[in-house]
Amino acid sequence: MSLLSDLLKELQQIKELSEKAIEAAENSQMLEELRVRFFGKKGTISQGILKKLGALSPDERPLLGEKANEVKTLLQEAMDRKNRRFLEEEESVFEESIRIDPTLPGARRMAGFEHLITKTQREMEDIFLSLGYEIAEGPEIENVYYNFETLNTPDWHPARDDQDSFYIVPDQWLLRTQTSPVQVRTMEKKTPPIAIISPGKVYRSDYDATHLPMFHQCEGLLVDTDVSVSHLKGTLEYFIEKIFGERKKIRLRPSFFPFTEPSFEVDVLWENKYGETRWLEVLGCGMVDPNVFRSVGYDSEKWTGFAFGMGIERIAMLKYRLTDIRDFIRGYAHFIRQDL
Numbered sequence: 001m002s003l004l005s006d007l008l009k010e011l012q013q014i015k016e017l018s019e020k021a022i023e024a025a026e027n028s029q030m031l032e033e034l035r036v037r038f039f040g041k042k043g044t045i046s047q048g049i050l051k052k053l054g055a056l057s058p059d060e061r062p063l064l065g066e067k068a069n070e071v072k073t074l075l076q077e078a079m080d081r082k083n084r085r086f087l088e089e090e091e092s093v094f095e096e097s098i099r100i101d102p103t104l105p106g107a108r109r110m111a112g113f114e115h116l117i118t119k120t121q122r123e124m125e126d127i128f129l130s131l132g133y134e135i136a137e138g139p140e141i142e143n144v145y146y147n148f149e150t151l152n153t154p155d156w157h158p159a160r161d162d163q164d165s166f167y168i169v170p171d172q173w174l175l176r177t178q179t180s181p182v183q184v185r186t187m188e189k190k191t192p193p194i195a196i197i198s199p200g201k202v203y204r205s206d207y208d209a210t211h212l213p214m215f216h217q218c219e220g221l222l223v224d225t226d227v228s229v230s231h232l233k234g235t236l237e238y239f240i241e242k243i244f245g246e247r248k249k250i251r252l253r254p255s256f257f258p259f260t261e262p263s264f265e266v267d268v269l270w271e272n273k274y275g276e277t278r279w280l281e282v283l284g285c286g287m288v289d290p291n292v293f294r295s296v297g298y299d300s301e302k303w304t305g306f307a308f309g310m311g312i313e314r315i316a317m318l319k320y321r322l323t324d325i326r327d328f329i330r331g332y333a334h335f336i337r338q339d340l
């Protein structure tokens with residue numbers, strides 16, 4: 001046997017073994033290792049074949065060189081083919097991993113929430129709108145005339161002292177202490193029958209667990225002929241059932257407001273989680289005082305009416321069983337999100 005045929009045989013063996021190794025490679029990394037093993041400086045072809053080229057006669061050399069190159073090209077191609085397959089596989093695995101499933105529920109984004117006061121106010125509005133009431137508005141910077149005088153509260157009246165006011169111009173302009181002036185402003189513009197509510201901000205110089213310097217009230221006014229206390233009570237009973245979501249016992253307790261006569265405070269029979277009951281004060285109301293009708297030029301013999309006023313914070317605190325009114329303005333995220 002000549003050296004040439006030995007080397008050619010060896011080349012053939014290298015080719016077969018290499019093809020098997022390529023076939024067995026499981027990923028592109030293994031292929032890369034094979035590439036080094038075959039074609040690197042210390043690889044099988046260089047070491048096993050090309051290095052021995054010098055031992056051949058000059059006319060034999062080209063033949064072996066040519067064969068070796070052929071084997072090299074074949075192996076190269078086999079590896080390239082296999083590598084392409086690996087790449088395609090890897091690509092499809094990757095694509096699979098990033099594929100979007102349009103049937104999955106979307107990622108939830110935190111949305112804004114209505115503040116409890118806004119929510120409560122809207123619910124109150126809906127209840128009265130369903131009864132045919134309209135919503136009336138008035139200014140927050142109010143004249144003493146509307147805030148007190150036409151409401152039968154002259155400057156000597158002790159009721160003025162109950163409402164520690166923020167004056168803008170002493171004895172003239174103030175931040176309204178109640179929504180009641182909207183009653184008068186509405187009556188000045190309209191002729192009866194009237195049925196309005198007026199929710200909005202009011203201001204008093206007060207601050208503790210049950211008082212805020214700025215809070216919300218909702219005023220109500222109904223003017224018609226032959227309006228009686230039973231209309232008032234029926235309306236409030238209906239409202240309380242709707243706002244608290246269940247029928248509740250209420251009572252009208254005699255009280256005093258300058259602009260209503262008679263006046264009442266309305267208590268609701270409230271049950272705690274142990275089944276104990278207690279009367280809780282919810283709002284003020286009464287039959288419109290004839291003096292108020294006179295101050296807007298209504299015939300107080302002809303027209304009758306009732307009025308009521310309630311704190312929106314108070315309703316919300318009862319409804320959501322809150323104990324500190326200041327929580328409404330603290331801005332705690334969990335409170336605003338309402339996961340109370």
Ligand code: DAH
Pocket residue numbers: 177178179180219220257259260283284285286307308309310
């Ligand atoms: N304005 C009263 C207050 O702020 C609440 C009130 C009581 C309003 C009786 C009314 C009413 O309309 O009839 O304390």
